[in-house]
Amino acid sequence: MKLRAPPAMLAAFASVAGGLIVWTLIVRSGLVSARFTPTPLEIVREFASLIYQGYVGVPLYEHISSSLIRTLIGFSLATIVGIPFGLLIGRVKLLEAAFTPWFAFLRPIPAIAFVPLVILWFGIGEFSKISVIFFSSFLYITVSTIAGVKSVPVQLLRAGYSLGALDRKSFLYVVLPAALPQIMVGIRLASAISWTLVVAAELVAAQKGLGYMIMDASTFFRVKDVYVGLIVIGLIGFLLETTIAAVEKRLVHWSGK
Amino acid sequence: MGTIEITNLTHQYLDTNGHLITAIKNISLSARDGRFISIVGPSGCGKTTLLNIVGGFITATSGSVLIDGKPVSGPGPDRGVVFQSYALFDWLTVRQNIEFGLRMAGIKARERADRANRFLGMVGLRKFANRYPYELSGGMKQRVAIARSLANSPKILLMDEPFASLDAQTRELMQEELLKIWETTRKTILFITHSVDEAVYLSSEVAVMSYRPGRLLRMFPVSLPYPRAEYSIRTDPRFLELKVAIHDLVREEITKHVDEDS
DSSP states (O other): OOOOOHHHHHHHHHHHHHHHHHHHHHHHHTSSOTTTOOOHHHHHHHHHHHHHHOBTTBOHHHHHHHHHHHHHHHHHHHHHHHHHHHHHHHHOHHHHHHHHHHHHHHTTSOGGGGHHHHHHHHTTSHHHHHHHHHHHHHHHHHHHHHHHHHTSOHHHHHHHHHTTOOHHHHIIIIIHHHHHHHHHHHHHHHHHHHHHHHHHHHHHSOSSSHHHHHHHHHHTTOHHHHHHHHHHHHHHHHHHHHHHHHHHHHHTTTTTO | OOOEEEEEEEEEEEOTTSOEEEEEEEEEEEEOTTOEEEEEOSTTSSHHHHHHHHHTSSOOSEEEEEETTEEOOSOOTTEEEEETTOOOOTTSOHHHHHHHHHHHTTOOHHHHHHHHHHHHHHTTOGGGTTSOGGGSOHHHHHHHHHHHHHHTOOSEEEEESTTTTSOHHHHHHHHHHHHHHHHHHOOEEEEEOSOHHHHHHHOSEEEEEOSSSBOEEEEEEOOOOSOOTTTTGGGOHHHHHHHHHHHHHHHHHHHHHHHHHO
């Protein structure tokens, strides 16, 4: 265990506090238009009012929860389907050869670019948003699972064989745990992408959700609400990331050591 | 029981450029039960290929390997392996690593624990039973790997340069420990090494292989008595004599190859 160095914490705190003060001063001095840039304090007040009164009649938590639910459904489905799929492809050379060109082509396309097409196909309902999230998370999780399976050292497999871990047992007790650190990397990436994507999809087409909220707020010049939305999106993204990082650290504690 | 009977073993493969490489050629070698046989030879002589064939990890192009009279058809729990890279299961504790083979065999938890305790004691790692491999030094990791193989009660132990990545002091300690373990368990051991000193110190016989294609040049019986760990065998004139003889033969092989290249 390492104690966190107090100077580092102090520096972080000072940086945030200083930044907020500078921000306030700039707005107050009139260097930037106060119309488009509220001060931090105003944003906090607006945040409170959104919590108590909601955004245009819809409580803030409803926007948050619709974004979160979409993300979690798409992302969880991608995990459930992507890991077994990746394990299979990673094991069977012919399958890998067959799928690689598809992954190689599809993965570099920013998932957001699929949104218009998906809306054409499935309309603007929940299904279209969830399917975009599912699709891009699935690509990341599958590809990193394949990489995980393929990176298992041959001597580890052989050590397993000679201890009686053959065929299915080898897969279950050697390949899967050995690939887990890589799989977790894919899951972490996919969760970040899912969250980005839900907001993007909601900007384009939604009646609820944080993405919808900031788009709507900007259309009607509710500038403070745009800022609040951004901050909430940031905080939730940060929470998602730390949660998954914590799970990862516990689950694959040996990784990188 | 644990006899190895290798007859006319040849192995060829295509390298990445499509050239046919003969890794080993016409090797015949037999190890009676309870023997400690080391294989030395220049780099790239196919020592590891030979061990992988005996282990059942690769199939030879021609020739046969019999274990107690039965042909090898794949890896199996009768042959334990220890690699230079330790190949421990990082996600399992030391104890769980040692119990791994027993778990695969469906042995009950109580018996697994008993056997693991015995081998934890044998390699002096009782205190580290609940640690993870990444918390251990190289020497300790290799002890775990050895205990893991032994706990599975193999007839034969195949060791591929197990001490090559350890520092000199640890290496000597590990050699002594391996000797003690072998002297008490009397497993048949096939031991690959670069070090002539290590080979002579440990083995009852030392096999010298030629440069690629690896052939068996000569078998040297090591007539020094066991137990060896207790006395200063390394200064025994017979030890030195044998070491020089083997060393010269290996060196001759390497020099020949260098001449071929230039």
